[in-house]
Amino acid sequence: xxxxxxxxxxxxxxxxxxxxxxxxxxxxxxxxxxxxxxxxxxxxxxxxxxxxxxxxxxxxxxxxxxxxxxxxxxxxxxxxxxxxxxxxxxxxxxxxxxxxxxxxxxxxxxxxxxxxxxxxxxxxxxxxxxxxxxxxxxxxxxxxxxxxxxxxxxxxxxxxxxxxxxxxxxxxxxxxxxxxxxxxxxxxxxxxxxxxxxxxxxxxxxxxxxxxxxxxxxxxxxxxxxxxxxxxxxxxxxxxxxxxxxxxxxxxxxxxxxxxxxxxxxxxxxxxxxxxxxxxxxxxxxxxxxxxxxxxxxxxx
Amino acid sequence: xxxxxxxxxxxxxxxxxxxxxxxxxxxxxxxxxxxxxxxxxxxxxxxxxxxxxxxxxxxxxxxxxxxxxxxxxxxxxxxxxxxxxxxxxxxxxxxxxxxxxxxxxxxxxxxxxxxxxxxxxxxxxxxxxxxxxxxxxxxxxxxxxxxxxxxxxxxxxxxxxxxxxxxxxxxxxxxxxxxxxxxxxxxxxxxxxxxxxxxxxxxxxxxxxxxxxxxxxxxxxxxxxxxxxxxxxxxxxxxxxxxxxxxxxxxxxxxxxxxxxxxxxxxxxxxxxxxxxxxxxxxxxxxxxxxxxxxxxxxxxxxxxxxxxxxxxxxxxxxxxxxxxxxxxxxxxxxxxxxxxxxxxxxxxxxxxxxxxxxxxxxxxxxxxxxxxxxxxxxxxxxxxxxxxxxxxxxxxxxxxxxxxxxxxxxxxxxxxxxxxxxxxxxxxxxxxxxxxxx
Numbered sequence: 001x002x003x004x005x006x007x008x009x010x011x012x013x014x015x016x017x018x019x020x021x022x023x024x025x026x027x028x029x030x031x032x033x034x035x036x037x038x039x040x041x042x043x044x045x046x047x048x049x050x051x052x053x054x055x056x057x058x059x060x061x062x063x064x065x066x067x068x069x070x071x072x073x074x075x076x077x078x079x080x081x082x083x084x085x086x087x088x089x090x091x092x093x094x095x096x097x098x099x100x101x102x103x104x105x106x107x108x109x110x111x112x113x114x115x116x117x118x119x120x121x122x123x124x125x126x127x128x129x130x131x132x133x134x135x136x137x138x139x140x141x142x143x144x145x146x147x148x149x150x151x152x153x154x155x156x157x158x159x160x161x162x163x164x165x166x167x168x169x170x171x172x173x174x175x176x177x178x179x180x181x182x183x184x185x186x187x188x189x190x191x192x193x194x195x196x197x198x199x200x201x202x203x204x205x206x207x208x209x210x211x212x213x214x215x216x217x218x219x220x221x222x223x224x225x226x227x228x229x230x231x232x233x234x235x236x237x238x239x240x241x242x243x244x245x246x247x248x249x250x251x252x253x254x255x256x257x258x259x260x261x262x263x264x265x266x267x268x269x270x271x272x273x274x275x276x277x278x279x280x281x282x283x284x285x286x287x288x289x290x291x292x293x294x295x296x297x298x299x300x301x
Numbered sequence: 302x303x304x305x306x307x308x309x310x311x312x313x314x315x316x317x318x319x320x321x322x323x324x325x326x327x328x329x330x331x332x333x334x335x336x337x338x339x340x341x342x343x344x345x346x347x348x349x350x351x352x353x354x355x356x357x358x359x360x361x362x363x364x365x366x367x368x369x370x371x372x373x374x375x376x377x378x379x380x381x382x383x384x385x386x387x388x389x390x391x392x393x394x395x396x397x398x399x400x401x402x403x404x405x406x407x408x409x410x411x412x413x414x415x416x417x418x419x420x421x422x423x424x425x426x427x428x429x430x431x432x433x434x435x436x437x438x439x440x441x442x443x444x445x446x447x448x449x450x451x452x453x454x455x456x457x458x459x460x461x462x463x464x465x466x467x468x469x470x471x472x473x474x475x476x477x478x479x480x481x482x483x484x485x486x487x488x489x490x491x492x493x494x495x496x497x498x499x500x501x502x503x504x505x506x507x508x509x510x511x512x513x514x515x516x517x518x519x520x521x522x523x524x525x526x527x528x529x530x531x532x533x534x535x536x537x538x539x540x541x542x543x544x545x546x547x548x549x550x551x552x553x554x555x556x557x558x559x560x561x562x563x564x565x566x567x568x569x570x571x572x573x574x575x576x577x578x579x580x581x582x583x584x585x586x587x588x589x590x591x592x593x594x595x596x597x598x599x600x601x602x603x604x605x606x607x608x609x610x611x612x613x614x615x616x617x618x619x620x621x622x623x624x625x626x627x628x629x630x631x632x633x634x635x636x637x638x639x640x641x642x643x644x645x646x647x648x649x650x651x652x653x654x655x656x657x658x659x660x661x662x663x664x665x666x667x668x669x670x671x672x673x674x675x676x677x678x679x680x681x682x683x684x685x686x687x688x689x690x691x692x693x694x695x696x697x698x699x700x701x702x703x704x705x706x707x708x709x710x711x712x713x714x715x716x717x718x719x720x721x722x723x724x725x726x727x728x729x730x731x732x733x734x735x736x737x738x739x740x
Contacts, residue, residue: 053385054412137556138564157556160499162709246501249558249705250712265382267694268408 039281046274052264056271063275072251073276076259077283083170083255084234090174092230095181096223100215102182103189113186117179124176128243131172135159159245162252169244169253173237181226188222189215224295228288235284256280332368332628334635337384338398339618341374349585353653357645361638368631377618381405388414388623395626396635401439401449401619403733404694411740415446416622421633430641435658438616438690441738448640449616451582452656454679455510455687456612458577458587458671460569461595463491467575472678473602476514476542483552486575493552495574497560498708501701502689506613507543507578508704509687513611515539515604518685521611525691526736528729531722535604540714542604544707558705566590582617584654584671598675600682614684616658691735693728696721 046063048056067073098116102109119127134141135158143155158168192215200210216223238257241247247254247262256276264273340351351374358370373394375383380399387393388409399405409415422428422436422445432452439447464471464482467489473479483493498504513521515535523529547553554560554568566583568574570590577583577596587596600610620640626632639645646659647666654669656676668676689697699720706712712720729737 051408051411053389053408053414135559136564137559138554138568157559160556160558160560160705160709162711248499248702249709250702252709252711262698266404266698268404 039278042274042277045271046278048271050270051268052270059271063269063272064279066272067275067279072254072259073279075251076254076256079166079253079255080235080237082166083173083237084231086167086170087174087177087230087234088227090170091177092181092226094174095178095226096185098178098182099185099189100211103186113183116182119176120179122176124239125243127172127176128240131168131175132159132244135168160249162249165245165249166253169241172244173240177230181230184222184226185219188219192218220295224291228291231287231291232284235280235287332631334368334370334396334628334631335373335394336370336396336398336635337373337375337380337394339374339377339380340372340398341376347585348589350649350653350655353648353655354639356648356652357639360644361635364638365631365634368635370635385409388412391625393623393625395623395628395632397621397623398450398618399621401447401616401621402689402694402697403441403691403735403738404697406439406446406621407441407733407738410441410444410446414624416624416626416629416632417444418447418622418633419443419445421636425633425637425641427637427641430661431658432660434614434616434686435619435640438686439619439621441735442740444740447619447621448636449619449658450640450655451615451617452658453581453615453617454612454675454684455506455580455614456598456600456675456678457494458569458579458583459597459599460572460575461597463572463575463594464597467491471597472599475602475606476604479602480547480550483547483550487551492554492568492574493576494547494578495565495569495576496553496557496578497562497565498553498557498704499559499561503562503565503579504702504704505689505697505700506580506687508540508700509613509689510578510601511539511543512536512688513613513685514601515542517608518611518683521685524725525686525688525734528734528736531725532718536721537714537718538604540707540717544704545714548708558708580613580615581656581672581675584669584675587671588654588669596671596674598671598678600678609683611683611685612679613687615687615690617655693725693731693733696724696728699724 045056047058047060049059049062050056102112122130133139135143137143137155137157137160140158142158146152146155156164158164196214196218197210200214205213236257237255238261241253241255242258242261245253247258257280260273260276260280263269263276338354340347340354342351354372358372362368362370377400380397384393384397384399385408393414406415427448428436431448434452435449436445438449439445459471461471463486467482467485469482469485470478473482486493496503496507498507512535515538516533517535520529520533520535524531524533548557554565554574562579565574565577565579566586569577570586572594600612603610620636622629622632622636640657641659643659643661643663646657646661647663649655649657649659650663650672651667651669654672656672688700692700703712703717703720707714707717725734728734732738
């Protein structure tokens with residue numbers, strides 16, 4: 001047997017590990033250059049003091065120690081968590097409900113699908129601008145509506161209120177996200193087993209029982225995926241917060257990304273900002289792993 | 302057929318080569334001066350400045366035929382983010398029109414990326430032609446690295462018609478008089494102080510104006526330039542007056558922490574707010590938007606009788622030169638024309654509605670009425686550079702958010718002073734103040 005014949009696959013073509021490596025090398029190279037290296041370089045920067053230009057000064061873990069002392073890091077992390085939970089409540093769950101409603105035979109399904117998905121097509125700049133106008137205390141529609149229905153005492157300066165600024169921004173962000181969730185869930189629902197629904201109906205299950213015990217188990221993989229992506233997206237949000245409130249009033253809507261941006265580009269603490277970004281990366285990874293593991297454990301039981 | 306095709310291809314290639322060669326020849330003969338500035342088409346406040354800089358660019362190129370001025374306009378924030386990496390990568394402009402704060406330029410200057418213009422100030426006669434503030438602001442540790450521009454002031458602009466209707470003086474002499482006037486305006490159904498605390502510059506500028514009104518200038522100078530404490534009489538009172546007392550009295554546009562510059566402008570133009578607590582950079586707004594009433598300027602009155610008026614001033618931005626500029630002489634020639642020539646100064650004022658640092662008298666100058674009014678009220682009065690010109694970067698961030706924090710009871714005025722002092726001391730320790738910066 002020749003080497004070539006030993007290497008022939010079932011299709012009869014000659015292959016080798018080297019050839020396979022050559023094919024994946026560009027992808028590995030791109031990932032290493034644009035994915036891995038920036039993380040490694042960020043970690044290197046995090047061990048230095050650096051104002052963004054000129055030489056770096058090695059300081060070891062000083063930036064990480066500083067991070068542990070800064071109360072704003074905890075506040076920003078908390079705000080990100082609230083933001084994530086808010087998006088899940090105001091986008092993922094409504095998206096799931098809408099997808100169930102639309103998957104059922106219904107006239108105008110395509111039209112409604114398009115309408116609900118439309119906000120997803122808008123850029124974050126446009127969304128931030130439009131919602132800033134809606135929440136504007138002088139001419140915004142939200143306050144005008146509240147006044148019109150006799151709820152004048154709720155017509156506040158939303159984006160300048162320390163309690164309501166973050167929920168207002170979450171609402172704006174959720175508005176662009178629920179349509180995306182809806183489309184994903186619709187695709188998942190179309191792969192569910194209709195016989196299971198028939199069986200449940202025969203057994204006398206009501207709508208909620210069918211949803212909890214038939215629908216959700218069948219789409220749990222997709223649900224997990226959407227929640228994980230939502231969490232990852234929520235922890236790296238920047239533009240809508242920056243455009244609508246810049247982290248204000250005070251630091252009430254400060255999130256990790258806006259905090260990192262300010263520390264790097266306004267305060268010249270690039271090393272410290274890199275340390276906080278490493279923390280953010282670790283946290284997001286950890287959350288994602290935990291959720292996937294919990295789901296897998298739930299599937300086993 | 303193939304021969305014809307070949308002939309066509311050869312012809313196209315030949316023509317392209319000729320055009321390219323011609324272009325190359327033109328390029329080689331021309332010096333390209335790359336300038337980054339902030340004069341955007343999309344920014345209404347800069348409309349006049351854009352026209353002015355384009356005129357000056359054309360004039361400069363007419364005077365220097367071998368030079369092409371290539372402008373790249375960008376927003377201030379974009380410039381702040383892009384400038385350092387561009388310089389570090391060797392792709393920076395020859396000249397940039399940027400903010401002059403020590404937090405931004407300090408690291409760039411330390412890293413050796415900015416040209417020392419000190420000898421040029423002398424050689425080109427800028428020391429005689431330009432106001433000293435245009436040199437003082439862009440000077441750190443004895444090195445003058447730029448030319449400050451857009452001399453700006455923070456008076457209180459007001460609706461002359463409304464004040465006349467309510468019977469108020471056009472220049473209150475003390476804070477108590479201003480407050481009494483505000484009470485009358487409120488009773489007459491107007492918003493006394495057109496101010497909003499959402500945008501960062503509104504917060505920092507108004508805070509500075511109030512501190513300047515309450516604190517003696519010598520104590521301000523000692524704290525800003527010589528390391529003295531900011532825990533001085535007047536600072537806490539200024540914060541308390543502006544963001545507790547006046548807020549409770551409803552002197553501002555309702556929900557001030559949610560009110561941005563656009564809304565403030567709108568309330569003033571629509572004659573709902575009697576005053577416009579902004580700076581002279583907004584004069585363009587009055588020129589373009591105010592049709593139904595007359596606008597005047599008054600100074601922030603001092604907190605007590607006998608204390609001199611002290612108005613916040615800025616060099617809005619300024620020109621700095623890349624130490625690796627491709628043609629340093631051309632870069633300096635450009636600055637000399639744009640900043641220190643009578644012709645350019647006239648264009649800045651008449652077309653740009655901006656005050657350049659050029660101090661010589663300009664014959665036949667036609668000054669916009671609002672700008673003239675501002676200059677008239679300021680004539681002979683004390684001006685002091687605002688905190689944003691001199692403070693460390695973390696203090697700047699604090700100034701940009703702390704008015705809203707006091708307004709929403711997140712901190713008290715006493716806590717404001719403590720934090721301000723702490724951050725200023727931190728900035729000094731890090732060499733980010735004018736008195737501690739060193740190479």
